[in-house]
Amino acid sequence: MSSDLFNTLQQLLGARHVQTSEEASAFLTDKQGRYVGAVIAAVHPANTEEVAAVVRACAHFNAPIVVQGGNTGLMGAATPDASGTAVLLLLDRLNRVREVDTDNDTLTVEAGCILQNVQDVARDAGRLFPLSLGAEGSCTLGGNLGTNAGGTAVLRYGNTRELTLGLEVVTAQGEIWNGLRGLRKDNTGYDLRDLFIGSEGTLGIITAATLKLFPLPKAQCTALLAFDSLAQAVKFLSHARAGFGANLTAFELLTADCLSLLREQFPDGPQPFSAASQPWFALLELSDNHSDTHARQAFEEVLGEAFDSELVADALIAESLAQSEALWLLREHMSEAQKRAGRNMKHDISVPISRVVEFVEHTDALLQAHFPGVRHFTFGHLGDGNLHYNVAHPLGSTVDAHMAHYEALSLLVHDSAHAHGGSISAEHGIGQRKLEMLPRYKSPVELALMQCIKQALDPRNLLNPGKVLHADHSTGTAP
Template sequence: MTISAKLMRSTTDFSDFISACIAAIGNDYVLTAEPEKASFLTDQRRRFTGQAIAVVKPGSTAEVAAIVRLCNQFNVPIVPQGGNTGLVLGSVPDRSGNAIVLSLGRLNRVRAVDPVNHTMTVEAGCILQNLQEAALAVERLLPLSLAAEGSCTIGGNLATNAGGTAVLRYGNTRELCLGLEVVTAQGEIMEGLRGLRKDNTGYDLRDLFIGAEGTLGIITAAVMKIFPVPKAQLTALVALQTPAQALRLLTLAQGHCGAALTGFELMSDLCLQLVARHMPQLTFPFSARHPHYVLLELSDSESEAHASTMLESLLASALENKICQDAVLAISAAQSKTLWRWRESISSAQAREGKNIKHDVSLPISRIAEFITVTDALLQASFPECRNVTFGHLGDGNLHYNVSPAIGYSEELFLSHQSSINLVVHDSVHQFGGSISAEHGIGALKREELLRYKSAVEIGLMKTIKQALDPHNLMNPGKVI
């Protein structure tokens, strides 16, 4: 950055910049008062609060482009934000106060639904749950599903390449997206909203922006895949002794059910103990406790009877081969929803229990059981005050290997060990051939750790792409790299 560019970041220039933004999108959508900005500046876990010149809320792609061009003119960094549900400080500004938050919440239209092409074209600010409902209205399924779906936005899902509970069958957000509309760092509009399964016309620019966390450009709209609604969805909760048994059950389930196996979620007993403690309205499904549980779901395109036969055969075989100790099969949609509440309430229950250290990691599926055994032992050896709250999407190799302090242990003292605990966990992940971020992204929280685990060649290529697309480093600076 030149000296003259640095001098542009003065209070006077900010005032001129604010006036230009108001002229571009209207006074009501440029928030400068501290109370108006407050909810946009603090991360979802309430651990960090940044500062911003303003929160700017454009209402169209053209207005997003106009704001980006003004940011180039005045040399103002941009922090794109959707539902602000991220966990790695990717969607909040730093404390310098030199950036704007560009909120995409007003870009919330479903532009088109094509049930024959099995696509829907949607704007980045659409709430994920609303899109699920829009798909169901035409008897189609948008399979992306995660705990924050009532508040996260599809733009944020794309920016972080979100996973969720149905990756095993349908893939993550990248695999569900066919085309993007993007405002570049220069304020130009890349119009790539093509609903094509095959388009081999050069570099796949779409995949550059998905998972880039707003550091290369701003996703404003997308073409998403939708699918026929399954004829039946059946859910079972299975009790097991070890994660190794869960892997045996996964292999058995894939053999019995094939592509019908939609979800396969591993949960330790401590996870369900926390849910039972903080959500006492839920009745524990088993008469006795077990060390581990798997929540599995089948989505069948034939019939409920066909799905029931598959699931009952699977569970009978698992019990006969002593892979599991007990199982509960949901016999209604309400019971299925209740079983899923046990899984989906884990993060909330852990938050109510107190402060914790989160690890969103992925591993080769075959090595997950060994990773848990080894890493649990490493943590207990160095930090005996830890309680491991281990759960996640076993079917696609994604673990939420979270750590809470022992009951009565000082939270402040526990969090003072966060860097050391992260080092133990992430070094173990690396040794097992895994990744330190499976679906939450890098943001600002894991940026320095990325340098430890990515090769110099990979980091160099990422920096080259960043420099080529955002040479002035205005797009979400300080995030990812």
């Protein structure tokens, strides 16, 4: 069967766009190096019609299909298993801009477009596409849609789902649904768009999207704030929301340990607050559609009131674009700093903002009681309750010894997030990394509904099997 399918795919796409498993080895390992797969073939279709033809061929031969964009995901969702029975469908050739509509403030692009290129196209048209994250130079829009990516501007603009008006999707049967409608109001039946976004390629293959555009800000102000406690940072966030309103774009949390790690791993990078004694910091950004003067006045007024009310201990305000970019490097370099220092346990959790302090204090104490000396590198999007609660090995221990406790330590973290009304995945997805965890935190009703949707759209379980949902996930055992 595999040779027949391989030959069929070559006939559909041309031999040079169909690779063997050996030829495609660069695509068969996930970003973390945790999962390594094998395939019958890796294919590079040129357009949506070719994607549909590939899906029909795979359905005929009963071969699973795994879709991959930039391969920047952290949950192994874009990596096939090691059985060698699947076809890896790469969207790198679906990278065209189909339409820029500045009157409707929309941009229609294909799923293989690099996120940074999408941002650039919008900017060239005098508009803003606000989705921004650390991997934007290599991740693709299809992957952003598949995981409902968040990023640093969720506070103002929302997740990828909120930034998308329409989709084009190839179904598990190889049919094409053209839902590329640039409508902000369309109440004609079930919202299929939102069903496919965040489904990690398990319900359909997203090939294009119509995205929302926004006016380019006329001014931006950035500051790094120091706080005496996490509770103070949360109180300041409420103050900033009230003072800045919709102009508050980002509020990114960093601990003092995070800044120390950045100084250690990037000694030539920015060195703010190197002698500060405060334990918590936040990177704040304000975007203004009026003028630099208007933005600066609002910035100074809100910060001045915060100092008067003792809601902030210190502030470093960027006086230029270069200084602003330097401050943002702190946030953007966190993942690389951790990588250079050695692997750690990453937890992409979210809790209600009102319970962030309780969650962090409880979970920090819990981990120290069970795993004395572990180091907490907590950072992330405090403005929307999404924390990257990362835990590194104790000094004097080894990374391998620490990672051996992954299941037990992560269970404590995830149970704590769940107990505080939160989620075990805020923006990274489930993939295969958290597949076995899902029944613990989803109710039997939720899992049964998810199973019904999967069965209805992909009854033969050919789309990204073994990701997000087990074929037999039907009951939950939430703590």
